[in-house]
Amino acid sequence: MKIVVRVLLLAALVGGGIWLWMYFHPGPEKAIRRRLADMAEQVSFNSGEGMVAKTVRSEKLASYFAPEVSLTIDLPEISSHESMSRAEISRFALLLRSSFRSLKVQCLDPVLTLGADRKSANVELTIRAETVGDKYLVVQEMRFTMKEVDGEWLILRVETVKTLN
């Protein structure tokens, strides 16, 4: 009986150790998923957000992107291709915060394709953005091209994906 208990304790200890290791040293896929979820949290905001928080979170949002991001939008209403700097992303985030009372953004169903070097990745995902007070809902499929730079996964390119042609 004692041996069984010892074996069980040892197994629990090893399992816990593996879990801790995985938590602090996630693989690329897990790191990207976590990063996207964090980014969605940074874009989202509630009506009671103060000016300092708005600025800090807008700047933090820009840090999820590369210094120069390529943005391609191909929708029935709008079609454009441009580059955006981190400062522009930050300003855009501030503009969003002043245009709406609240915004809830979710990155749903990310489908990852890692590059052969495991330092780059393509992510297809569904963005769901909802303004609670204004009852405005956007669902758009997107493709992000990401690259690992100094241990951080940065977004290099953002493209819209057509669900229906």
Add this chain to the structure above:
Amino acid sequence: MDPANLRLRGAAPESRLCGRRGLVPAVARMQSESVQTGNFSWVRTIIIGRNPRLTAVRLVVVVVAILLLRAYVLLPIQVDGPSMLPNYRERSINVVNRLAYLNREPQRGDVVAIRFSGTSIMLMKRVVGMPGETVEFVNGKLVINGRPMDEPYVKNECTWDFRPPHWQLGDDEYYVVGDNRAMPYEDHKQGAAKRERIVGKVML
């Protein structure tokens, strides 16, 4: 219920009726036990059945079956948006059969679920154009390969008059559109859906 009270209450009348000292405690005990086990077995039968092991196995089988059914066969959905009115009301609950197109391809008139990058959010639309066909709307009428189509499921008259940008369908494309044609076509999500995006058939 307190067993001690049960035993006392059960013992008193019996002792009076029998009048035999030696018999009283035994009768009392028997009665109290029968009351106790009677209550317990009834509850136990309801909750865990007569054979707890068998019940546990059954429970596991049912839970696994439900999870498998939910993951691979029937996908519960909630309708959100007016594009399928009046046939599918907003907030109504429905089910997508993921195995519907395992052995056959989608048919004209089928209501299907179309995925985005995954199945968390899907589009619910009706298949009106089949692979290789041409699709356009002329004076509110759906026209396939130059021939006007009869659409009994469309209850709202419309004035759509346009040729979609992707009007000639590819070999693996289906034209999908909602039933509510009273909406301006600019606000109505429609177009050619790749076969791989069609998750299944809406059942109800």
